[in-house]
Amino acid sequence: MDDDERMRRAEAQEERALQALDSILHGGDLGEETLRLSNEYTDGQTARFRAWIRRLAGRSDS
Secondary structure (H helix, E strand, C coil): CCHHHHHHHHHHHHHHHHHHHHHHHCCCCHHHHHHHHHHHHHHHHHHHHHHHHHHHHCCCCC
16 A cells, blocks of 8 residues: 555545544434444454455465
């Protein structure tokens, strides 16, 4: 992943966090918004970890 891709991902993650905060401030469910953000982050980390393991094992990402 290059620096541009990292920046795009960071900007997208920040935007989702700001949307969650806005939702919470306007009556959204704190627990639901927090869980959604946490799940998105965990899913992304898990996918990156799996891809790293596949690269180490010499397998493709399919």
